[in-house]
Amino acid sequence: MAGIPDAVKESSLSNRKVIITCAVTGAIHTPSMSPHLPLSPAEIAASAVGAAESGAAILHLHARDPSDGRPTPDPDVFRQFLPVIKEQTDAVINVTTGGGHNMTIDDRLAGPLALQPEMCSLNMGSMNFGLYPILDKKLEWRHDWEPQYLENTRGGIFRNTFSDIEAILQRLGDGCGTRFEFECYDVGHLYNLAHFVDRGLAQPPFFVQTIFGILGGIGADIENLAHMRRIADRLFGDDYQWSILAAGRHQTNFVTTGAIMGGNVRVGLEDNLYLSKGVMAESNAQQVDKIRRLLEELSLEIATPAEVRDRLDLKGVANVKF
Ligand code: KMH
Numbered sequence: 547m548a549g550i551p552d553a554v555k556e557s558s559l560s561n562r563k564v565i566i567t568c569a570v571t572g573a574i575h576t577p578s579m580s581p582h583l584p585l586s587p588a589e590i591a592a593s594a595v596g597a598a599e600s601g602a603a604i605l606h607l608h609a610r611d612p613s614d615g616r617p618t619p620d621p622d623v624f625r626q627f628l629p630v631i632k633e634q635t636d637a638v639i640n641v642t643t644g645g646g647h648n649m650t651i652d653d654r655l656a657g658p659l660a661l662q663p664e665m666c667s668l669n670m671g672s673m674n675f676g677l678y679p680i681l682d683k684k685l686e687w688r689h690d691w692e693p694q695y696l697e698n699t700r701g702g703i704f705r706n707t708f709s710d711i712e713a714i715l716q717r718l719g720d721g722c723g724t725r726f727e728f729e730c731y732d733v734g735h736l737y738n739l740a741h742f743v744d745r746g747l748a749q750p751p752f753f754v755q756t757i758f759g760i761l762g763g764i765g766a767d768i769e770n771l772a773h774m775r776r777i778a779d780r781l782f783g784d785d786y787q788w789s790i791l792a793a794g795r796h797q798t799n800f801v802t803t804g805a806i807m808g809g810n811v812r813v814g815l816e817d818n819l820y821l822s823k824g825v826m827a828e829s830n831a832q833q834v835d836k837i838r839r840l841l842e843e844l845s846l847e848i849a850t851p852a853e854v855r856d857r858l859d860l861k862g863v864a865n866v867k868f
């Protein structure tokens with residue numbers, strides 16, 4: 547286009563591909579909330595593979611107890627589905643270090659340290675994480691543990707102290723070559739990451755997952771999306787890849803707006819059980835298909851796993867322990 551300087555043409559939308567992460571099951575939703583939430587190792591594997599086939603380049607994974615669907619940190623449960631996913635897709639496998647609300651830090655690190663995936667999540671601050679308002683929906687519970695699990699978040703804390711974060715960076719990052727999805731639920735979490743960068747404990751490129759709409763974190767107001775982006779730009783400059791997720795009904799509008807602003811996107815049943823208003827997602831793939839369609843309508847291309855490995859400087863699938 548004549549008259550438009552190259553720097554402008556190259557800057558924002560046309561020259562980059564969007565990384566789609568799919569968070570397959572998580573530890574927020576419980577079995578009674580959706581019949582489509584993958585719970586068993588076989589269901590998690592199949593749902594993750596479907597999401598990858600639809601275009602997710604990164605699969606963010608939690609494990610659940612095969613007997614009752616409660617979040618579990620047990621490495622042996624992860625071992626029942628990670629190799630299956632690795633065999634059937636080339637997507638980047640990202641294992642949670644956030645775990646679930648019933649776990650200690652040592653529990654949460656057991657799987658990641660044993661399995662040494664290419665990526666793990668790393669939550670950038672301690673916080674309230676309120677799931678108890680879901681109790682107001684008066685669901686019929688399939689398991690007794692479910693309402694108790696939600697109730698416990700009223701007085702519980704999602705612990706991620708400076709010493710916890712430092713230990714994860716050193717033991718998993720330096721020790722295992724794992725790189726991180728830095729989960730930032732509020733502006734202060736961006737500054738916490740910058741603190742570890744200043745101390746030389748985290749190396750670029752940083753994959754910064756900004757999270758909106760968790761009770762205890764920054765709210766799902768679109769002004770906050772612009773603010774998180776502005777502060778991340780100031781703190782990390784060209785050294786980071788920005789990604790966006792938003793809880794529940796905010797998912798599609800936040801990730802689409804974020805992608806237009808230059809970000810990458812995360813979808814999946816961990817973050818939202820619905821496909822559209824009143825319609826439950828029957829699979830993770832449906833959510834990936836939907837965001838892919840929207841992105842392609844906006845002339846945005848989708849990044850492949852190989853491109854993600856290059857952009858995030860990952861160690862490669864040959865160097866994991868599963
Ligand atoms: N389970 C929540 C406490 C992560 O995967 O690292 C938060 C969480 C984050 O799921």
Ligand code: ZN
Pocket residue numbers: 569572573606608642644667816
């Ligand atoms: Zn998670």
